[in-house]
Amino acid sequence: MSLVWCLYGRQMIDVDDIYEKEIKEQGGYGSYVKSSLNRQAQAKGDTSFHVAITITGTVIPELPAKEIVIKRSYSTVKGIDTLQILVDGEETDLIKEELRDKEIAGEEMFIREFIMPIEIAKFFLFDAEKIVNLAENTSLEQRKKLSIAYSEILGIKKYEDIKGEIETLRDRLKQSSANPKDKQLLNTLKTEVENIEVEVDSANKEIVLLKETKAQLSYQSEQLRDKLVRAGNTVTEEGYQALKKEAKDTSDALELLQNDFRDSFEKIPFAIAGGRLLEVAQQVEDETSYKSAQQGQEQVDQRTDLVLTDLLSAERTLKEVLPASVHRFYHDTVKTLIKKHFFAETPDLPEDFKLLHDFSLSDT
Structure with missing residues (x-):
């Protein structure tokens, strides 16, 4: 944190999400940096501190130097940080003026x-798990930042x-x-x-201030x-902390459930x-049952036809003629008895059943 703060100050939130989160939780950049003052030094009345980085062996054609010192100081009274760069122990106007940007x-x-x-x-400058987060990043904003970073590392930005x-x-x-008329139009557009750039610059500065104010107000609201919770409830401090932990655990569990829910999106149409x-x-x-019953019914019909054929052959040996009602009785009774004694497990076919899919065994 000391290295990141010394190099980038207020812009340290662009280095790692953890700084952005901590700054927001502590009520803004000022409160975050102020809390870094050593407690013993604060008790003695100290109101400022600094971090300094000394760099040797640099090769900067525009600025030959044996040693460069980067020093960032913070005053808890004024609430501002000050950046100072010494080249071989002295400040240089090249850094102060010629490199000055509109916003930086x-x-x-x-x-x-x-x-x-x-x-x-x-x-x-990241913790041990940061490389995993970089590898697994999926958001458009993260990919955009990584693209810029790759351009810097590979030297593409120079080109x-x-x-x-x-x-x-x-x-x-x-x-x-260009002709005079086009030049006049160009100057107007310029x-x-x-x-517009002045307005954008002003709006960006206002956005930064509003974000800082929002973080401070959010922190005060939380406090x-x-x-209010402690004053309006008889719960002990330990109990209250336990409830806060339970609330955080519940929030984490909810986030896991939401992730699982997002993973289930592709199954939702099947559920609907x-x-x-x-x-x-x-x-x-x-x-499937109908087809099985159909096969069983065919077997019943085949056996019935065989038995009736044999009965008809035996009837021809009789001298008297049997009436049609007797023939019908034999036919119905024989069919019922064959089904009863030989195909009792075969269900009756429903008269109004229709095959809609007619799947094969593998399709079923």
Whole structure:
């Protein structure tokens, strides 16, 4: 945390999500950094502290130096941090002025340009589990940040900068050869762009301030809520802490359940169509039973036909003629008795049953 804070200060939230989370939980950047003051030093009346990093062996063509010291200080009274960079023990105007950006001070730009770009800091300053999170990142914002980091590490950004400079030079050449009317229109558009950039810059600064205020108010709200709960309840401090832990565990469990629920999205259509699936399963089962009954009925008909044929042959040996009602009686009785004694397990075929699917055995 000391290294990250010394190098990037308020922008340390861009290095790792853990800093953003801790700063938010402690009520904003000011409260977070203020809490870093050593308690014994605070008891003695100290109101400021600093972290300094000394770098040797640097190779910066624009700034030859044997030693560079980066020192960031914080005053708990003023509530601001101060960044100072010493080159061989002295400050230099090259860092202060020439590297100054619209939104970033020269010292901050120097660190980003020549020491360690903030985009690749996450590859050097992270906890042991960070590499796993980087490998498993899925959000568009994380992939965008990683893309910028890869460009910095692989040196692609240098080529992009050269490309940008060539395009800017090309635009200037086009402007110099434009007619007076186009130049006038171009100047008007430039003025509008500059005004919009000023408005955007102002809006971005206001957003930063509002985020800081929001974090402070959220922290104060949390503190007041805790006080109200303790004041309005007879629960002990230990009990209250146990309840807070239970609430956190419940929240974590809810998050796991929500992840499981998201993983089940592809099964939801089957759950919605569950009734129809059951109807299909029942129909297929009934069709299987119907086919079995159909085969059994065919066997009953075959045996009945054989027996009736033999009876008809035996009847021809009689001298008297049997009436038609007797023939019908023999036919119905023989069919019933054969089914009763030989095919009792074969169910009767429903008259109105229809085959809808007619699946094969493997399909069933």
